[in-house]
Amino acid sequence: MRIWPIYKKELRLYFTSPVAYIVLTMFLLIGGYFFYSIFAFFTRASMQIAMNPAGARDLNVTDGVLRPLFQNLSVILLLLMPLVTMRLFAEERRSGTIELLLTYPVRDGAVLLGKYLAALTLYALMIAFTLAYPAILVYFARVEGGPLLTGYLGLLLMGAMFLAVGVFASSLTENQIVAAIVTFGILLMFWVIGWTSEFAGQPLGAILAHLSLLEHNENFSKGVIDTRDVIYYLNFTALGLFFTLRSLEARRWSG
Amino acid sequence: MIEVQNLTKRYGPVTAIRDVSFSVAPGQIVGFLGPNGAGKSTTMRILACFMPATSGSARVAGYDVFRESMEVRRRIGYLPENVPLYTDMRVAPYLEFVAEVKGVPRGQRKARVAEVMERCLIGDVQNRLIGKLSKGYRQRVGLAQAIVSDPHVLVLDEPTIGLDPRQIAEIRTLIRSLAGEHTVILSTHILPEVSMVCSGVVIINKGAIVAQGPIDRLVEEFFPTARLEVEIAGPRPAVHDAMRAIPGVVAVAERDGAGAPGRYVVESARGRDVRGEIFQLAAQQKWMLLELRQVGMTLEEVFMRIVAGEETAADGAAGVDVPEAAEADA
Numbered sequence: 244m245r246i247w248p249i250y251k252k253e254l255r256l257y258f259t260s261p262v263a264y265i266v267l268t269m270f271l272l273i274g275g276y277f278f279y280s281i282f283a284f285f286t287r288a289s290m291q292i293a294m295n296p297a298g299a300r301d302l303n304v305t306d307g308v309l310r311p312l313f314q315n316l317s318v319i320l321l322l323l324m325p326l327v328t329m330r331l332f333a334e335e336r337r338s339g340t341i342e343l344l345l346t347y348p349v350r351d352g353a354v355l356l357g358k359y360l361a362a363l364t365l366y367a368l369m370i371a372f373t374l375a376y377p378a379i380l381v382y383f384a385r386v387e388g389g390p391l392l393t394g395y396l397g398l399l400l401m402g403a404m405f406l407a408v409g410v411f412a413s414s415l416t417e418n419q420i421v422a423a424i425v426t427f428g429i430l431l432m433f434w435v436i437g438w439t440s441e442f443a444g445q446p447l448g449a450i451l452a453h454l455s456l457l458e459h460n461e462n463f464s465k466g467v468i469d470t471r472d473v474i475y476y477l478n479f480t481a482l483g484l485f486f487t488l489r490s491l492e493a494r495r496w497s498g
Numbered sequence: 499m500i501e502v503q504n505l506t507k508r509y510g511p512v513t514a515i516r517d518v519s520f521s522v523a524p525g526q527i528v529g530f531l532g533p534n535g536a537g538k539s540t541t542m543r544i545l546a547c548f549m550p551a552t553s554g555s556a557r558v559a560g561y562d563v564f565r566e567s568m569e570v571r572r573r574i575g576y577l578p579e580n581v582p583l584y585t586d587m588r589v590a591p592y593l594e595f596v597a598e599v600k601g602v603p604r605g606q607r608k609a610r611v612a613e614v615m616e617r618c619l620i621g622d623v624q625n626r627l628i629g630k631l632s633k634g635y636r637q638r639v640g641l642a643q644a645i646v647s648d649p650h651v652l653v654l655d656e657p658t659i660g661l662d663p664r665q666i667a668e669i670r671t672l673i674r675s676l677a678g679e680h681t682v683i684l685s686t687h688i689l690p691e692v693s694m695v696c697s698g699v700v701i702i703n704k705g706a707i708v709a710q711g712p713i714d715r716l717v718e719e720f721f722p723t724a725r726l727e728v729e730i731a732g733p734r735p736a737v738h739d740a741m742r743a744i745p746g747v748v749a750v751a752e753r754d755g756a757g758a759p760g761r762y763v764v765e766s767a768r769g770r771d772v773r774g775e776i777f778q779l780a781a782q783q784k785w786m787l788l789e790l791r792q793v794g795m796t797l798e799e800v801f802m803r804i805v806a807g808e809e810t811a812a813d814g815a816a817g818v819d820v821p822e823a824a825e826a827d828a
């Protein structure tokens with residue numbers, strides 16, 4: 244499998260075009276703003292509690308800062324990740340370079356993995372930068388290592404899934420904007436699908452809750468690794484990549 | 499080296515090629531000709547393993563393009579019609595990427611890239627962004643990526659389109675230099691180019707092969723007679739009849755209407771030179787011989803005759819847009 248050259252090329256393209264820098268900057272700016280507001284809110288709350296120690300038991304950094312931070316970061320990702328993947332196949336199709344790429348001696352799967360892993364690398368870089376927030380936090384308060392670690396694991400798994408959906412959408416069209424919108428649409432649907440689970444009847448409600456993106460991220464930010472959550476994200480990712488492969492194959496037949 | 503058998507490709511209701519069969523011997527350069535929409539690019543895309551055929555088979559370097567596609571892809575260099583390249587990459591890194599993807603060993607990559615850049619005359623733009631290059635230079639980068647892995651077989655879809663005359667000559671020299679070691683199939687609309695570069699041709703029209711073989715043989719086949727253009731000042735019917743009477747002459751046609759001097763086209767059996775007889779005839783009769791010229795039949799005329807002949811014959815029999823039902827009747 245000649246994944247490596249494709250991976251290198253894609254990663255280089257990310258950083259020779261402005262996309263990676265813009266996404267990274269936006270992500271860190273907005274993430275930083277959220278971190279600042281959450282942290283400020285938490286500080287004020289702890290000051291009030293210092294005067295009225297009755298509520299002190301409920302207040303800790305994990306619940307007060309990290310959990311809301313991870314939740315907010317996921318929302319930013321929902322908006323930004325479609326931009327990371329939209330180019331991958333749509334642009335190759337628009338410019339026709341796919342005709343050369345798919346006639347080189349590499350399997351479609353290797354092309355796909357090379358591209359996907361490049362996107363995943365960019366994403367890993369994005370969330371690596373956010374480690375600055377807990378680093379600042381450690382300076383002021385005691386941070387529990389466990390929930391921090393699982394929180395990041397959850398973020399990584401969720402991002403991997405977002406990227407798989409994105410790369411699939413990108414393989415469907417020649418238009419990057421369309422790819423981004425489709426990705427966003429699919430993700431948003433799975434995001435909100437859990438909201439109705441409470442009103443839906445019981446078997447359906449449970450299914451909807453299980454499909455929901457949000458539900459599965461809850462546990463991670465609480466410091467709990469549930470295999471069901473891990474499997475959910477991995478399954479979703481694998482399915483996305485599998486559909487992409489089929490879509491590439493179908494496109495070959497139609498020329 | 500390239501064997502195509504009964505290849506058919508449908509795009510939905512459109513039949514792009516139908517029952518196409520031809521072969522190219524190793525080391526040969528073959529021109530793939532046909533009017534717009536004839537199905538050249540479609541055939542080449544199948545050969546390059548970009549898309550599978552609807553039915554039929556194609557073998558390149560002994561491997562089936564569908565079942566052993568990886569083996570074929572390792573041995574082929576492909577230049578698609580519109581030369582799609584990564585516009586955000588620079589020339590040398592792009593070629594290194596292609597070399598790596600095509601499996602050129604790490605140690606030889608740099609040298610190989612330098613070599614093809616020199617061969618394709620793009621050394622002076624190696625650090626430029628591909629998107630900023632002129633059409634001609636992009637074309638050469640496209641050709642460079644096709645030959646960078648030194649493949650046995652080259653499939654070039656209109657390699658000289660958009661080049662200036664000097665570049666065309668350079669690229670032709672390059673392609674000619676590939677003969678022997680490489681097998682090349684190239685499509686083009688410039689027919690004189692084919693006579694210069696190729697040893698044989700395959701002509702396709704409306705999705706079906708209409709002629710193939712060495713150029714001289716095709717010319718002979720379609721124009722079995724040699725032609726002379728003669729201008730003689732003399733009484734027209736007498737000149738006509740006298741020339742017609744020369745042994746070996748099969749036809750004499752008057753080129754223009756009334757009025758002296760008369761121009762004639764004399765057709766004789768191939769290999770039979772009647773110029774001497776015509777000269778002597780004119781001398782004996784004291785007619786003034788003003789012009790006597792051999793007319794070489796070119797590939798261009800063969801092409802025109804084939805394509806025009808096809809049009810007047812069975813209209814749409816091998817055309818596009820044939821619905822399935824009508825097809826079954828045929």
Ligand SMILES: Nc1ncnc2c1ncn2[C@@H]1O[C@H](COP(=O)(O)OP(=O)(O)OP(=O)(O)O)[C@@H](O)[C@H]1O
Nearest residue numbers: 497498509512514533534535536537538539540818
């Ligand atoms: N992707 C496609 N979908 C539908 N029809 C197509 C597709 N590609 C080509 N065709 C049709 O197939 C036929 C053959 O096209 P092809 O591109 O092979 O012609 P060509 O010989 O290369 O022509 P040209 O000299 O203009 O390049 C045309 O009628 C064309 O409209």
Ligand SMILES: [Mg+2]
Nearest residue numbers: 538539540579
């Ligand atoms: Mg074409």
